Amino acid sequence: MDKKTPNIQDVARVAGVSSATVSRAISNPSMVSDATREAVFEAIAKTGYHINIMARNLRRQRTGAIVVLVPNLGNPFFSLILAGIEQVAAPAGFSVLIVDTRQPHADENQIFTYLHNTRADGLIILDGTLPQDLLERRAAVLPPVVFACEWIEGSDFSRVVIDNSAGAAIAVRHLHELGHRHIGHVMGPMANVLTKTRLHGTRAALEELGLPFVPEWFLTGDFSLQSGAEAARRWLALEKRPTGVFCASDQMACGFISELSKVGFSVPRDVSVVGFDDIEIGRHFIPALTTIHQPRRKIGAKAAAMLIDRINGEGSVAVSEEKFAVRLVMRQSAAPPL
Amino acid sequence: MDKKTPNIQDVARVAGVSSATVSRAISNPSMVSDATREAVFEAIAKTGYHINIMARNLRRQRTGAIVVLVPNLGNPFFSLILAGIEQVAAPAGFSVLIVDTRQPHADENQIFTYLHNTRADGLIILDGTLPQDLLERRAAVLPPVVFACEWIEGSDFSRVVIDNSAGAAIAVRHLHELGHRHIGHVMGPMANVLTKTRLHGTRAALEELGLPFVPEWFLTGDFSLQSGAEAARRWLALEKRPTGVFCASDQMACGFISELSKVGFSVPRDVSVVGFDDIEIGRHFIPALTTIHQPRRKIGAKAAAMLIDRINGEGSVAVSEEKFAVRLVMRQSAAPPL
DNA sequence: ACCTGCTATGTAATCGATTACACCGAAGCA
DNA sequence: TGCTTCGGTGTAATCGATTACATAGCAGGT
Known part of the structure; x- marks a missing residue:
């Protein structure tokens, strides 16, 4: 009775097909016949199967996630940037995971956990104070990176900034x-x-x-x-x-x-x-x-779009900078001196 | 020359040991002799090896991550809750990943992506408006869950709230x-x-x-x-x-x-x-x-502590509620009527 | 000399899904 | 009839690390 969570093999057995077919029915339905697909979904329902994301990620060599490194979530400035990112990432099939880097920074290894390319397919960094040498030393295992708002001087990463x-x-x-x-x-x-x-x-x-x-x-x-x-x-x-x-x-x-x-x-x-x-x-x-x-929303959206292009291998590999203009909003806190 | 990212086998080859030994040197150093350990780390440095988190997660059946579902990051209320969570989770070896559920909610499957137990080892939910039936229907694949601040009426999940x-x-x-x-x-x-x-x-x-x-x-x-x-x-x-x-x-x-x-x-x-x-x-x-x-900080810390106890299998399995008291802070916006 | 116990290490199975490749049967064509 | 093509499916290798189990070597006790 203590059956563990069902895997794709269990589904295959119940549906009377091979695990390859189950996999195809799930992620590429047009490859299987109507009858088989139906049988597979029935078996999925019967067994209570849910895909194991870790296994899929390992095999596919991608996570479907974008990690955003924020210096301080307490600053409401960032919320619209994040909204812009989400707005572009979600339709493109990416989950957005947010990490507060909490300055002063924790030890290097802890930060690195988030940078690693097997945690996310790409990185949007809003924190310009990450140690530059860390990024450069680990460049080989870094997924595509786009900076937004802040950036690191002297490093060449693509970025979306304002003037x-x-x-x-x-x-x-x-x-x-x-x-x-x-x-x-x-x-x-x-x-x-x-x-x-x-x-x-x-x-x-x-x-x-x-x-x-x-x-x-x-x-x-x-x-x-x-x-x-x-x-x-x-x-x-x-x-x-x-x-x-x-x-x-x-x-x-x-x-x-x-x-x-x-x-x-x-x-x-x-x-x-x-x-x-x-x-x-x-x-x-x-x-x-x-x-x-x-x-702010545009900045986030642009950063996400650039990142996703890079993840998908489209767009140039060259480092690029996108700079948005800003404008004055006149309200009450500034007036002629007495 | 287009050698792909090195894996544990590559390191093993360079160090002249087996992959099992490399694995042990990395995650349980005391099991390996001093000389071997040194050789392994040398090989790691030489090959530029970095562990593949997806593979480790798959094998270990855990991710080392806690996901926090926030209804709206634009509300600065949540930042200290998150700080409290981080404060407890980080020393316990968990990464904290934050997700903005952005009401009104996206489609069910998208939300479910975040709930799935192979994405995180545990869930702290600050959003009381998630569809209850979704949570109940997928209960089998849900990792341990603790609600904080908000909760879902009629559902029995542990929670940390105020009065x-x-x-x-x-x-x-x-x-x-x-x-x-x-x-x-x-x-x-x-x-x-x-x-x-x-x-x-x-x-x-x-x-x-x-x-x-x-x-x-x-x-x-x-x-x-x-x-x-x-x-x-x-x-x-x-x-x-x-x-x-x-x-x-x-x-x-x-x-x-x-x-x-x-x-x-x-x-x-x-x-x-x-x-x-x-x-x-x-x-x-x-x-x-x-x-x-x-x-707020205490609420976050307590929620994280409860969740981690549950993840580690300590603490009772029973659903529990922790309720914090609140207090009045008198400042200038309230005064006797004229 | 022989047995016990312990340390250090290797071998190989395993986690669960994906996918290259092979194969089968039916349809299409000459 | 015989050959090709193709849709649908199965077999098995694969992703990379972990770990149960086996084993070798060595120290210590009698």
């Missing part, structure tokens, strides 16, 4: 147009490529507009709400304060504004704030966030 | 203590068990306090920011409005408050709002959200 530098410049120019002449910047962590490119765009715009670059007005955060609040405390401690602040993420912008409100400062009355990302909460924050919009 | 009914009652009593006598409720979707239990707690508290239950003051949402904003519009259209509103999620509370502010209403001056969940944005919202705190 971070231009986005930052748009934010700064907007503050300038509103009349701000003293502009600060709340940055992400310095190790992050996004931080570097957005900083670059910010400084370039400042220079272009003939505005001063004041190092004390450039505060480091880590994209989180909490770090935005901390930046606000440092801003408050400044002897001379900028009247316009460009935050490298909406989350930091919210934290920044929130912390200021606790000491009676109001945005945009006392300081103008421009965010980055255009996440949903920005629209509902009080004041509603003026921000730089990223086409 | 939703008590939480709702605490929220209502708090509004009552502040002096509110007209209390409304922004609910989740009616199909959700959380909605039902929280509604139950709300009505029980109302009754206990001798306050009226006014059906028009009970507005349906779906836990999202957007739906909170919609509820606010309906609240504004009310002929007679409650002065205190208990929202079944912090996200809806934020959306609700935000929408009101657009028409010049201020919280808590014009209406008091209590949220539920205590997600991070609540602390940084303006006004900071008074809410019901859930020990």
Whole structure:
């Protein structure tokens, strides 16, 4: 009575055919006659058979899964990227498995578990802080990889990104147009490529507009709400304060504004704030966030499409970069200075 | 020169031992002599060998992975639950793979792909809206399952939950203590068990306090920011409005408050709002959200611990329920009525 | 000298599905 | 009638690692 889970042989026996035929009936129905197919499905129902995915994967040398490496699922920024990925992957027959890499990273082997080509057919990496040498050392066993949003400098993997530098410049120019002449910047962590490119765009715009670059007005955060609040405390401690602040993420912008409100400062009355990302909460924050919009769903969809092309061996093998434009969304958090 | 990826036989050949010995050197080093072990690792390095996870999984009849089914990764509520799961699963040697079930659900087969026992060794389900009959019909091939936060009524799976009914009652009593006598409720979707239990707690508290239950003051949402904003519009259209509103999620509370502010209403001056969940944005919202705190990390950790016990065959086979208490966090969004 | 027990290793079966190849019979064609 | 073609099916090899079982070698005890 303790019969184990039935396998394809059991089904074959019940249906009175060979296991090869059962396999064909399942994955390539047109190869078997109508009568046989019917008998097979009947046997499947009778035995309660379900295919063993591990065995199929081993034999086929593919898993039908895409793994997405996310640096921090707590950041709502990523949810639409993931939606875009799913939107493309599901119709193409791929399951999407998400892994939070949780910085600071666990030990190398643990990360590598996820990178290995026998776990997934392809990898979408949203975390630009994975150790580069790990990726290069294990390149031989890596499945196709596409980076999205973030990337690793100096490594050549295909990627889907936005024009971070231009986005930052748009934010700064907007503050300038509103009349701000003293502009600060709340940055992400310095190790992050996004931080570097957005900083670059910010400084370039400042220079272009003939505005001063004041190092004390450039505060480091880590994209989180909490770090935005901390930046606000440092801003408050400044002897001379900028009247316009460009935050490298909406989350930091919210934290920044929130912390200021606790000491009676109001945005945009006392300081103008421009965010980055255009996440949903920005629209509902009080004041509603003026921000730089990223086409997140499109980014995810494009990354998935590129990856799947590569998995299927279509598309060039050459490394490619897709860069999306960003745009300003004007809401309430930035206004002319008093 | 187009040698394929090396397998354990190749390593064995290079090391001058049998594949069994290589296998032992890898997964049970103490079974092999020092000299042999060294030779094996040298051969591994030389050949660039990496274990084939699919083959190992097939043979071992386990995957070393736990799959977590999340109804909507866009809701930042889940991130700390996931952190708690990871915190327990990683040290126990399990990889955590996250799947967004994306309501409304895709077709049954697609969901089932994730449920199958040859994909993961265990399942943590945070989505209480999976079709019950699917789970029951496929019970034979389901790996161990633990529900967390949400669950399916009438099904007996182990679960880790909070006292939703008590939480709702605490929220209502708090509004009552502040002096509110007209209390409304922004609910989740009616199909959700959380909605039902929280509604139950709300009505029980109302009754206990001798306050009226006014059906028009009970507005349906779906836990999202957007739906909170919609509820606010309906609240504004009310002929007679409650002065205190208990929202079944912090996200809806934020959306609700935000929408009101657009028409010049201020919280808590014009209406008091209590949220539920205590997600991070609540602390940084303006006004900071008074809410019901859930020990999210603990919930995740406990669910993972229960699941792993079951996977390892320890712990009773009996279905069990773990219920965590919740508590009120007083901040700025609820105050005495004018 | 012989038996026991233990360590280190090899041999070969095994996990379960897929698929290359072979084969059979029926239909099509000359 | 004899030959070809082809749809449908079975046989058996295969994917790559694990592990039950067998065995060789060596130390220790009597």
